[in-house]
Amino acid sequence: MAKKKKHRKKYFTISVTSDYSVDKTKYYKSRFNLFKVSMVTTILVVIIGIGLTAFEFYELAQMESKLRVFRSIISEQEDIIADLGDAKAELEKQNEILNNSVAQAKAESDKAEEENQARHLPSFFPLTGSALISNVDTKTGTDEETGEEIITEITTEFAMSGASDVVATADGVVTAVKENSTYGRLVQIDHQNGYVTIYMNDSDPKVNLGDEVVRGAIIFVGGSSNDTLGYQIIYEGEYIDPMQIIAVDG
Numbered sequence: 001m002a003k004k005k006k007h008r009k010k011y012f013t014i015s016v017t018s019d020y021s022v023d024k025t026k027y028y029k030s031r032f033n034l035f036k037v038s039m040v041t042t043i044l045v046v047i048i049g050i051g052l053t054a055f056e057f058y059e060l061a062q063m064e065s066k067l068r069v070f071r072s073i074i075s076e077q078e079d080i081i082a083d084l085g086d087a088k089a090e091l092e093k094q095n096e097i098l099n100n101s102v103a104q105a106k107a108e109s110d111k112a113e114e115e116n117q118a119r120h121l122p123s124f125f126p127l128t129g130s131a132l133i134s135n136v137d138t139k140t141g142t143d144e145e146t147g148e149e150i151i152t153e154i155t156t157e158f159a160m161s162g163a164s165d166v167v168a169t170a171d172g173v174v175t176a177v178k179e180n181s182t183y184g185r186l187v188q189i190d191h192q193n194g195y196v197t198i199y200m201n202d203s204d205p206k207v208n209l210g211d212e213v214v215r216g217a218i219i220f221v222g223g224s225s226n227d228t229l230g231y232q233i234i235y236e237g238e239y240i241d242p243m244q245i246i247a248v249d250g
């Protein structure tokens with residue numbers, strides 16, 4: 001009959017020594033099962049590894065979640081930027097349209113103002129029919145301050161044809177309707193731009209004091225008994241030759 005083999009119990013001795021004295025070395029004996037220690041150590045390592053791996057997966061999941069949030073925010077920002085870009089383009093388009101409208105309105109306003117100024121400039125011929133200049137009466141005087149000779153009045157006299165009527169040479173307001181010792185009747189029109197025109201003829205005026213007249217409006221009706229027109233232009237208080245204005249603007 002075979003004898004059972006006895007397992008030897010393994011002991012491990014741990015010594016603790018001092019750098020100052022060898023005599024103070026202490027010995028400790030410990031007895032433990034190496035296999036069990038190895039198993040426990042392996043299990044602990046596995047548990048720690050699983051824990052670290054799980055924690056890593058958790059961190060990765062958290063990072064992925066944050067990335068999804070960031071991607072969503074970036075996508076929303078890109079949409080907002082795109083909308084702002086569209087809005088900017090629309091505003092630029094509307095601004096261009098507005099600028100064009102303003103420019104067109106200004107051009108139309110400038111044109112209207114230019115036409116209005118032209119209509120108030122007494123450049124129109126004062127008669128509807130043909131006429132000859134029969135006389136230019138220029139009166140002079142002496143300037144009280146300088147002593148120089150100055151023009152005090154210029155009257156251009158037209159010999160009217162039988163079919164001619166006297167007309168306003170520009171838009172304005174009638175500021176005088178009265179008798180005239182030389183021609184019979186006088187009508188004065190203020191064109192509200194520094195120009196004043198005076199029409200003198202021996203017939204009844206067709207306008208009244210305060211009337212607003214337009215260029216070409218009839219002032220006197222021509223006829224065989226009133227075939228002379230005396231015409232004057234005053235600019236800023238001084239008489240000027242009417243033919244200078246008519247010559248420039250036709």
